[in-house]
Amino acid sequence: MTLVQALKEIDSGRLTFEAWVRGCLERIEERNDDVKAWVFVNGERALENARRADRGPRKGPLDGVPLGIKDIIDTADMPTELGDPEIFPGRQPTVDAAVVTMARNMGFSILGKNTVSRHSIMLPGPARNPHDLSRTPGASSAGSCASVADFMTPISIGTQTGGSIVRPGTFCGVVGYKPTIDSLPYAGLRRYSRPLDTVGLISRAVEDTTLVMGEIMSDPRFDPTAPVRKDFRVGVWRPKPWEDCEPIIHQVFDDNVRRLEKAGVKVVELKMPENFDVAAEEHDVIMSYDLARSFKEIRRDHLDKCDPDLISYLDLGDTYSAEDYGRVLTAADQRRRAFYDVARDVDVLITPATLGEAPDITDTGSNAFIRLWTLLHNPAITLPVARGPRGLPVGLQVVGFVNEDAAFLYHARCIEAILGTRASEV
Amino acid sequence: MTLVQALKEIDSGRLTFEAWVRGCLERIEERNDDVKAWVFVNGERALENARRADRGPRKGPLDGVPLGIKDIIDTADMPTELGDPEIFPGRQPTVDAAVVTMARNMGFSILGKNTVSRHSIMLPGPARNPHDLSRTPGASSAGSCASVADFMTPISIGTQTGGSIVRPGTFCGVVGYKPTIDSLPYAGLRRYSRPLDTVGLISRAVEDTTLVMGEIMSDPRFDPTAPVRKDFRVGVWRPKPWEDCEPIIHQVFDDNVRRLEKAGVKVVELKMPENFDVAAEEHDVIMSYDLARSFKEIRRDHLDKCDPDLISYLDLGDTYSAEDYGRVLTAADQRRRAFYDVARDVDVLITPATLGEAPDITDTGSNAFIRLWTLLHNPAITLPVARGPRGLPVGLQVVGFVNEDAAFLYHARCIEAILGTRASEV
Structure with a gap:
């Protein structure tokens, strides 16, 4: 079930927050030894919060909802080992990161802390791909994406400095969203690179992401119920590493472009400046x-x-x-302007997300299609659109305009609906 | 003295941080009953920090420097009454705002909290314009700008949601800088309006602002020593309320445009879309x-x-x-793109900052020239360039491209150097 689907079950009285959180905790109990998506779980506190939400009054639409938090984000009630448990064993922050404070104020039931790849960079870490334990979940928001893919939580907060949300989101077959930089506050997170570090969300459906962003940003334009349309314009770009992709990537990408066109979306091939x-x-x-x-x-x-x-x-x-x-x-600033020139006539842009299916556990995969957008600050999201020959998820990366995240998520949701795909089931 | 000038005195052994901080505290003691720029001062703690900086080792180039903080920014060691002392008397946060944590880590000697206008909006508050106590300092970063203008601190941290840095900066004759939104973290500040709230800096010279931004952002492009040039392009725009300005505004603006042109700057009249x-x-x-x-x-x-x-x-x-x-x-998003179209051939844009000199104390003045840039997120700065017929400061507003703050401050510093003006002396 997606977050929005579960909320409907709760509204109709067929589910409680306590049962939802308990379900997540049981799934973690059952699978975490294999998937290793969590480094710390605080089940009692999450259950307590869920029961409070069940009793009401509800703080808002997300009160009681289970949530995972990447372990480079400070939490005052749980250790935060920064992806370096050997260097910072049991490190206990005294203050919550700003984004955790926001999540608590919204009433989320925080389940625990998600595993980060080694040194919180692109090196392999303990987490596994739930679709195939011999495969990488990607890096660095590895546990965040694996736990959503494996139904351990409907949503998690991750971060991206290179390709750390879109890459593991793709390999795990979930919806990994990197907003415009600084949309969600970075205060209380370990700093890696100020011009790149971005907080984002991992979920199973764009409507879930839209609902959560709308609540956090208090911006009614993030409307998960706005009717889906087909009369918009999608730019298509096949950047340089296109030639290095596995054939499945070409096949899935070209196939999805055709499906969008057939559905009535205006598809425009874009030529970016060479640089x-x-x-x-x-x-x-x-x-x-x-x-x-x-x-x-x-x-x-x-x-x-x-x-x-x-x-x-x-x-x-x-x-x-x-x-x-x-x-x-400075060159990145210039390219940010150039992007407007090239993409002015489209609503969003699509590119491949990864070079292939998830590699084996010793390799976290390439971020060649992803990191440009981290550098340029554009919002980007990966949508699971197919399975490859090894049975692993293949994604599509959608890219939007800086600071226009509400319009961006709307169009991503339209594309998701037209292609008829949601987070793959394990 | 500006911040950079004082640091040179310290480097040469003619000044200590303790003496600098003591000088600020004495000035506050002497003048605050009239100017009312501070609601709380923690002199002992600031002096202690200054002595630590004098003893060394220095934490960095800003270690020991005196700083004021607007009283809507949470401080764990000082009350934060949010511009509403009747509603929140003695309110004591338990945690510092993120930007305060950054300032402490950089070693600043935090003098205290600056007065905010009534309800922290555009209503008149207790602070006075140090150039003429019967005149408004503007709103809402009133005490922040008045204290820099009155030599009570070389730099202060303020915020802008409408015109709350550029307007009081102009009326007080100091350098008021509103960066691109979310450049400085908002976590730990009272929220007024998420799409508008922006943290910024008030100082006496653009090189001071540049030095502080470079340290906060760890971005070497904020280089306060880069040689000043004249071969750049300035866009000139006289927006709608131009007709409502006092004659001195027209005169000073046109005069400064001519002076830039005469110095060799390429001046381009810009026509913005009507909307x-x-x-x-x-x-x-x-x-x-x-x-x-x-x-x-x-x-x-x-x-x-x-x-x-x-x-x-x-x-x-x-x-x-x-x-x-x-x-x-959504309309603002579209204008953000349109701005690139119109302004693509210039480095920065100049417009008037206010409709005239500071009005009397019952009126905080208009933000008609300013709030557009808060809405569009562009960096904007006011430079003191002249005195009006009542002897009060008149400013020039310089506007840059979103997320290109280093280039923006560089060109603002060039304009400041060409026009040969710095924060007016009381």
Whole structure:
């Protein structure tokens, strides 16, 4: 069941929040040893909150709803180990992150903390892909996406600095949404890279994401019930790593473009300026430069606990100067303007999300199609649209205009409805 | 002295942080009964921090620097009365706002809390204009701007939801900077209107603002020492309320346009789409709609303490529907794109900042030139450029591209240097 579907069951008296939360906790109990999507669960407190919501009065439409929180987001009542349990074992924040305070005020039943990939970067971590335990769930919001895919929670809060929501969202076959940067507050989260770090949501349906965003932003334009239309315009872009994709990606992407066109959507092939391909690589300049700084003390004090791949990446960051860094950020500003020029006549843009199905557990996959949008701050979402030859989910990435997230999610929901796909079932 | 000038004195051994902070505290002691720019001062703690900075090691370039904080920003060690001392007397937060945590981590010597106008909206409050105590300092970051103008602090943190930094900054003759929305974190501040609320800085020189932004954002592009150039392009726009301005505004604006042109700056007259004039009025739909909601409990529980003008404004907000609200926000999105079309060939835009010099103390002045940019999220800054016939400051508003704040502040600093003006002396 999706979040909105479960709320309808509750309204009709066929479900209680307590039963919903208990169902999530039982599923976690049953499957977490395999999926490893949670590093900490606070079942009693979640149940207590669910019972309060059942008793009423309801705080709002999301009061009582189960929620997972990525373990780089500070929680005053649960440890927050920042994806580095060896370096920060049992680390207990004294204050909630701003986004956690918002979630508590809205009445969410917070189930616990979701597993993060190693060092909270693109390195493999303990979490598994619930569709096939030998496959990666992606990184770094690995547990956040795996837990939604595996019915352990209807929604979770994750973050993206490279491809950390859209990639695991795709591999796990759920709806992974990276809003425009700074839409959700970053205060109280570990900083990796200020120009990139973005808080987002993982759910099983765009209407769920829309409902939650509307409540958080107090913006009635996020309307999960607005009637779906087909008379809008979708830009299609097949960026550079297109040639490196598994054939299933080409097949699914082209097939979905045709299905949209057949349904009456106006499809426009877009040609981005050539330097947009470089931009995805420039993302590495910013991220490695900032990581070299944000991991400085960890590297100095805990070198023995640092993965050699982390160290190589920090070394890469140290090769860049402040001038390189500034040059790339300025180039990103220019591309942000250029995006308006190229995409002015469409409502949203679609591109592939990943190069293929989820690789095996030693490789978290590529973010080549994703990181450009993290760098440019555009809202992006992955929709599960098919299964590949190995039976694993294949996604479609939808991209919108900066700060126009309500219109963006509306069009993503229209595309989801036209393609008739929702989060894949395990 | 500006912040950067004082830091040079410290580096050369002619000044200590303790003496700097003590000088601020003495000035507050001497003048605050008249100017009423502070509602709370914590001199001992600020001095203690300054002595720590003097002893070293320095935490960074801003360690020890005196700072004022607007009293709608939560501080765990000082009361925060939210501009409503009758409704929230002695209100003591338990947690610092995110931006206060950042300031503490950077080592600032926090002097205290700056006076906010009545109900923290456009109603007159206790603060006075230090240039003429019978005149308004503007609203709502009234004490923040008055205290910088009156040499009580070199820098202060304020906020803008309508014209609350640029207007009092102009009336007080200081440099008032509203960054792109969400550049500085809003967590821990009272919410007025999510699509508008913006944290910003008030200082005496653009290089001070640049230095502080660069440190907060860890972005080397905010470089206060980058050489000033004259080969850039300024767009000139005289929006609708131009006809309603006092003659001094026309005279100062046209004179400064000529001076820029004469210096070699390329000046381009811009014609905005006609609906940009409407946008400034649409700002009221958003703000009144949101205020009606954010003041709901206050109105219910403290009606006797509410100003009739506040109630009228909340009543106005209640006349708008969620649909009106959504329509205006969507129109703002469209104008944000249109702005790129019109302004693509310039680096920054200049417009007047206010309709005239500061009115008397019963009127906080108009934000007609300012609120459009709050609604559209563009960075905006007011530069003091002249004195009017009553001897009060007249400003120039410079506007930049969303999310391009480093380039924006650079060009604002170039304009400041070319015009040869800095924060007026009392």
